[in-house]
Amino acid sequence: MSASGAAVPATQHHVAPFGKSLDWWGFVLFLVSEALLFLYLITAYVYLRWLSPVSPPMALPDRELTLPSINTAILLGSGVVAHWANTGLDRDDRRRLAGGFVATIALGLLFLAGQGYEYTHASFTPQNSIYGACFFTLTGLHGLHVAFGAAFLLVLLLRVRAGAFSSEHRFPVQAGTLYWHFVDAVWVALFVLLYLI
Amino acid sequence: MAATTIATAAPATQSRFLAWVGTTDHKRIGVLYLCTTFAFFLIGGVEALLMRLQLAVADNRLLGPDAYNQIFTMHGTTMIFLFLMPILVGFGNYLVPLMIGARDMAFPRLNMFSYWLLLFGGLFLYTSFLAGGAPDVGWFGYAPLTVTIFSPNRNIDFWILGLELLGVSSIAGSINFLATILGLRAPGMSAGRMPLFVWMTLVTAVLTLLAMPSLSVAAALLFLDRHLGTGFYSAAAGGDPLLWQHLFWAFGHPEVYILILPAFGIISEVVPVFSRKPLFGYYMVAYSGVAIGFLSFLVWAHHMFAVGLPLTAQVFFAASSMTIAVPTAIKIFNWIATMWHGTLRLTAAMHFAIGFIGNFLIGGLSGVMVAVVPFDWQATDSYFIVAHMHYVMFGGSMLAVFAGAYYWFPKITGRRLSERLGIVHVLLTFVGFNLTFFPMHLLGLLGMPRRVYTYAPDPGWEPINFAQTVGAVILGVGVLVFLVNVFRSLRTGERAGNDPWDAWTLEWATTSPPPPWNFITHPPVRSARPLWDLKHPEDPDWKRSRSDSRVGVAHGSQVDSGQPSPPPGPSYSDGSPLPELPERTYWPLLLAAALVAALVGVLVHVALVAAGLVVAGYALLGWLLSERPR
Numbered sequence: 001m002s003a004s005g006a007a008v009p010a011t012q013h014h015v016a017p018f019g020k021s022l023d024w025w026g027f028v029l030f031l032v033s034e035a036l037l038f039l040y041l042i043t044a045y046v047y048l049r050w051l052s053p054v055s056p057p058m059a060l061p062d063r064e065l066t067l068p069s070i071n072t073a074i075l076l077g078s079g080v081v082a083h084w085a086n087t088g089l090d091r092d093d094r095r096r097l098a099g100g101f102v103a104t105i106a107l108g109l110l111f112l113a114g115q116g117y118e119y120t121h122a123s124f125t126p127q128n129s130i131y132g133a134c135f136f137t138l139t140g141l142h143g144l145h146v147a148f149g150a151a152f153l154l155v156l157l158l159r160v161r162a163g164a165f166s167s168e169h170r171f172p173v174q175a176g177t178l179y180w181h182f183v184d185a186v187w188v189a190l191f192v193l194l195y196l197i
Numbered sequence: 198m199a200a201t202t203i204a205t206a207a208p209a210t211q212s213r214f215l216a217w218v219g220t221t222d223h224k225r226i227g228v229l230y231l232c233t234t235f236a237f238f239l240i241g242g243v244e245a246l247l248m249r250l251q252l253a254v255a256d257n258r259l260l261g262p263d264a265y266n267q268i269f270t271m272h273g274t275t276m277i278f279l280f281l282m283p284i285l286v287g288f289g290n291y292l293v294p295l296m297i298g299a300r301d302m303a304f305p306r307l308n309m310f311s312y313w314l315l316l317f318g319g320l321f322l323y324t325s326f327l328a329g330g331a332p333d334v335g336w337f338g339y340a341p342l343t344v345t346i347f348s349p350n351r352n353i354d355f356w357i358l359g360l361e362l363l364g365v366s367s368i369a370g371s372i373n374f375l376a377t378i379l380g381l382r383a384p385g386m387s388a389g390r391m392p393l394f395v396w397m398t399l400v401t402a403v404l405t406l407l408a409m410p411s412l413s414v415a416a417a418l419l420f421l422d423r424h425l426g427t428g429f430y431s432a433a434a435g436g437d438p439l440l441w442q443h444l445f446w447a448f449g450h451p452e453v454y455i456l457i458l459p460a461f462g463i464i465s466e467v468v469p470v471f472s473r474k475p476l477f478g479y480y481m482v483a484y485s486g487v488a489i490g491f492l493s494f495l496v497w498a499h500h501m502f503a504v505g506l507p508l509t510a511q512v513f514f515a516a517s518s519m520t521i522a523v524p525t526a527i528k529i530f531n532w533i534a535t536m537w538h539g540t541l542r543l544t545a546a547m548h549f550a551i552g553f554i555g556n557f558l559i560g561g562l563s564g565v566m567v568a569v570v571p572f573d574w575q576a577t578d579s580y581f582i583v584a585h586m587h588y589v590m591f592g593g594s595m596l597a598v599f600a601g602a603y604y605w606f607p608k609i610t611g612r613r614l615s616e617r618l619g620i621v622h623v624l625l626t627f628v629g630f631n632l633t634f635f636p637m638h639l640l641g642l643l644g645m646p647r648r649v650y651t652y653a654p655d656p657g658w659e660p661i662n663f664a665q666t667v668g669a670v671i672l673g674v675g676v677l678v679f680l681v682n683v684f685r686s687l688r689t690g691e692r693a694g695n696d697p698w699d700a701w702t703l704e705w706a707t708t709s710p711p712p713p714w715n716f717i718t719h720p721p722v723r724s725a726r727p728l729w730d731l732k733h734p735e736d737p738d739w740k741r742s743r744s745d746s747r748v749g750v751a752h753g754s755q756v757d758s759g760q761p762s763p764p765p766g767p768s769y770s771d772g773s774p775l776p777e778l779p780e781r782t783y784w785p786l787l788l789a790a791a792l793v794a795a796l797v798g799v800l801v802h803v804a805l806v807a808a809g810l811v812v813a814g815y816a817l818l819g820w821l822l823s824e825r826p827r
Contacts, residue, residue, distance in 0.1 A: 008719055008721050010714075010716035010718055015381070022376050022380045026373075029371075029376065036407060036411075040447070044444060047437070048429070048436060053505075053507075054437040055432060055436055130435030130436055151814075
């Protein structure tokens with residue numbers, strides 16, 4: 001038989017597509033599906049606000065910008081801190097990782113508190129205005145993601161305290177950080193669409 | 198052979214039941230998918246027969262309008278979400294890892310999670326019958342019929358929440374297929390050497406990932422409208438009922454291709470093997486599938502011609518919809534050219550494949566007809582649409598499912614299905630199918646609207662309807678013949694051996710049924726037909742194929758430039774590694790069950806929601822913390 005006949009030992013053979021592990025691909029595809037949830041929701045909002053031939057022009061309430069701007073700064077700052085914590089693991093600096101995650105979670109909770117204040121002091125409700133319906137749905141879903149992200153980081157934090165993760169074994173930490181960046185990025189889009197224009 | 202010694206050495210399972218419940222083996226999960234979805238097919242089929250009995254004669258009172266509404270809604274929902282879509286996932290689950298020479302899917306536990314969510318989602322939808330009535334608004338549930346004023350009952354909530362569950366299941370499945378096909382191909386299996394079924398599963402996974410969230414969003418907004426008092430779908434509150442149609446069909450039209458592309462994949466495997474020729478125009482079949490996938494996102498509003506879209510939108514969507522006929526026709530010509538001058542072996546699988554081409558062609562052509570806007574205005578919401586849709590879904594996808602069943606049954610069970618009963622099944626199906634659905638074209642053009650529970654005797658619809666009911670019964674008998682065939686062949690069918698059809702793709706290189714680890718070794722992959730190369734060393738494909746040698750340098754070969762090194766771990770005395778067995782775990786099952794409990798809580802009591810979420814969090818942690826490192 002020619003060279004073509006030599007049987008190949010079967011392994012769970014990992015090609016690393018574009019240099020990334022399968023875990024990374026799985027997690028990023030999960031984030032893609034999450035991003036699409038927001039994208040379709042944003043599309044619904046854009047449709048109702050500018051495109052719908054049926055609904056009347058969307059009435060906008062007076063939009064207070066001070067608190068949301070501070071909140072935006074808090075969330076974006078938390079993203080920087082999360083990045084700083086994650087890169088600490090390059091040199092196996094678990095103290096930096098743990099401290100950074102504590103700060104990230106704290107900033108995330110601060111953001112949620114600000115959001116809660118805004119919800120209770122809003123001049124509109126989900127029921128009495130279609131803008132309100134879009135606003136509460138989009139920011140509510142985002143808030144749930146912030147809460148989930150904080151819980152994600154908290155679990156990672158507890159595991160770091162128990163001695164897990166190193167510069168070699170760090171995928172869960174990367175995933176948690178990536179998730180936090182994703183939540184940040186979504187917020188930027190929401191801030192522009194719901195508050196600024 | 199090594200495979201047999203390991204099979205006996207593998208730890209005996211204490212309970213066969215638990216071995217199935219806790220399995221992460223893609224083959225077992227695939228079988229679970231196939232059996233579960235076929236059971237849902239039988240339920241959906243009974244619903245179809247009930248409708249046909251009701252419509253057999255004019256002014257029939259067998260079913261009242263309420264029951265009829267529930268039954269046609271559940272028929273559509275079942276056949277699309279609980280049968281066709283997941284049975285094709287079942288084929289993919291069983292076959293894709295085998296076809297690409299992998300041991301399992303990329304995320305076996307996630308795979309298990311997808312299955313259990315599907316089963317629980319299906320059961321959840323069907324409990325609505327016990328809880329005061331099933332959904333009754335049609336499978337695409339148009340607003341504002343679905344908002345609280347017009348549908349105050351719980352049934353719509355069952356429908357919404359059930360679709361959310363099934364959405365999560367299929368999104369998780371699509372992520373799994375993408376990672377598997379991207380990362381677990383055997384050495385040498387570049388994109389240009391993947392079986393066409395793998396190609397089509399890949400495109401389908403992309404469509405599912407991109408389209409499914411639209412349905413999840415649409416259903417979630419409907420839920421908010423119904424329970425939080427928002428007005429997304431109510432014009433009076435500043436919303437727009439058309440928003441539902443846009444969101445639904447932005448999912449719904451890619452969904453049509455999610456249902457047909459894997460079927461194209463099955464046909465592209467079956468036709469060459471039974472024509473004894475390689476597939477004509479491999480790349481054209483693959484790329485036209487990609488083109489269909491791309492175009493499927495640009496055609497959704499052809500479902501909405503009757504709502505009064507702007508003229509430019511109508512022209513655009515009519516043109517884009519007709520454009521899809523081009524890549525589809527490319528495939529049909531490729532299959533015909535594959536059979537041309539081939540040595541046809543007219544097995545039951547091949548009969549179904551040929552029947553697929555003919556019947557699907559009719560559905561495709563009527564699809565072009567309804568893409569013509571003025572014709573659509575005439576035909577929409579009439580039986581013409583029902584005919585078109587069933588020629589695509591049954592004459593297309595369903596016949597491909599049967600073709601795949603006859604083709605791969607020997608691989609899955611180790612025994613062949615009876616060809617004699619198979620031919621009976623073919624005849625009953627083709628006669629029954631065309632007698633049921635072809636007259637619907639006529640009935641639609643005569644003006645009979647769809648979704649009416651009965652009709653007056655005057656318009657002359659009765660004889661046509663009666664003939665259709667006879668056809669449906671014949672079709673049902675065909676399904677019974679298939680079931681008898683399956684159950685008899687499981688016990689007494691002819692032993693298949695590894696490769697009963699003299700086929701060419703990797704799944705036929707292992708035993709039937711395959712061992713839990715799939716392969717100890719497999720033939721080298723140097724073309725799209727590795728088993729042909731193995732059997733014909735004097736005339737292998739890779740010596741002739743210019744294009745394959747070109748694609749051979751795709752990224753698949755970067756990592757495996759040398760001989761792949763055996764994984765570390767225990768090994769045989771001769772040094773070859775012991776295969777890794779699929780693990781058994783219950784965490785994904787617990788997570789799926791907890792999520793369903795939380796959704797039941799939404800309908801019952803908030804305490805159950807809280808309990809479900811707590812258990813879900815616990816299960817998620819348990820799952821992640823016990824994940825074994827790669």
